[in-house]
Amino acid sequence: MNDATQTAGPAPRQWLRYTAGQRLLRFALYLIFVLAIVQSLRSIDVIPEFLYDAPTQMADLLHRMWPVSWQSFPGTIQRALIETLHMATLGTILAVIMAVPVGLAAANNLVPNKTINFLARLILVSSRSINSLVWALLFIAIFGPGALAGTIAIAFRSIGFIGKLLGEAIEDAQPGPIEALTATGARTGSIIGYGYWPQIRPAFWSIVLLRWDINVRESAVLGLVGAGGIGMALNSAMDLFQWDKVSLILVLIFSIVVVAEVLITRARKSLL
Numbered sequence: 317m318n319d320a321t322q323t324a325g326p327a328p329r330q331w332l333r334y335t336a337g338q339r340l341l342r343f344a345l346y347l348i349f350v351l352a353i354v355q356s357l358r359s360i361d362v363i364p365e366f367l368y369d370a371p372t373q374m375a376d377l378l379h380r381m382w383p384v385s386w387q388s389f390p391g392t393i394q395r396a397l398i399e400t401l402h403m404a405t406l407g408t409i410l411a412v413i414m415a416v417p418v419g420l421a422a423a424n425n426l427v428p429n430k431t432i433n434f435l436a437r438l439i440l441v442s443s444r445s446i447n448s449l450v451w452a453l454l455f456i457a458i459f460g461p462g463a464l465a466g467t468i469a470i471a472f473r474s475i476g477f478i479g480k481l482l483g484e485a486i487e488d489a490q491p492g493p494i495e496a497l498t499a500t501g502a503r504t505g506s507i508i509g510y511g512y513w514p515q516i517r518p519a520f521w522s523i524v525l526l527r528w529d530i531n532v533r534e535s536a537v538l539g540l541v542g543a544g545g546i547g548m549a550l551n552s553a554m555d556l557f558q559w560d561k562v563s564l565i566l567v568l569i570f571s572i573v574v575v576a577e578v579l580i581t582r583a584r585k586s587l588l
Contacts (some may be wrong), residue, residue: 385560393549404531407470415475419482443476448534452543463544470531473519485519525580532576536569
């Protein structure tokens with residue numbers, strides 16, 4: 317045995333970031349992603365003439381929308397804007413009233429019954445799975461067009477959001493205070509009020525304020541299908557080719573979204 321054989325040690329290990337199976341899985345995912353893009357491009361019916369003419373049409377539309385018709389604000393548009401805020405506020409309040417019991421029932425540490433938990437979570441999933449526009453169309457068919465249908469649509473859409481996050485906040489609560497209250501023989505109402513509520517109060521107000529902010533934005537769109545609010549004024553102005561009013565309504569929608577964001581930020585600092 318020569319000296320080279322005696323001094324040679326074991327072969328150095330080669331470090332690999334991914335195993336062969338992981339590399340194969342990543343390649344398959346990339347391939348599926350590329351195939352999905354190719355198939356989407358093939359199935360989307362794009363008219364080249366419209367695509368090439370889009371910048372010219374956009375410039376012409378912006379020219380028609382300027383100057384903004386500020387004098388059109390008093391009257392119908394003002395009332396529609398106020399109605400939008402009312403829809404968002406009332407819809408959020410109704411959603412909280414309906415979502416709190418469902419959220420409590422979905423928390424398995426508060427309600428240790430799998431059947432009740434399953435039914436509560438089914439309600440929450442059903443609420444979130446249906447878009448607010450679809451809810452609006454459903455309630456327009458029941459109550460007719462107007463703010464009532466929009467308010468109820470916002471409420472039913474918000475149940476899943478508020479209830480799910482509330483239930484998760486309850487499940488994340490520290491068990492120490494709950495066990496102490498249970499050991500003293502406290503009733504369920506006292507356990508919720510003195511054990512859970514102090515722990516979930518910041519999360520609860522954060523959830524409600526965030527949902528109101530979202531509902532302000534959604535209520536501005538529901539009017540496009542006839543569910544009241546400033547969206548109906550926008551749809552009417554577009555149908556009549558009143559582009560100066562369209563620009564005014566778009567500016568108002570952008571303004572109320574910004575104002576709502578500022579109010580939510582300050583309210584969270586004050587309450588939390």
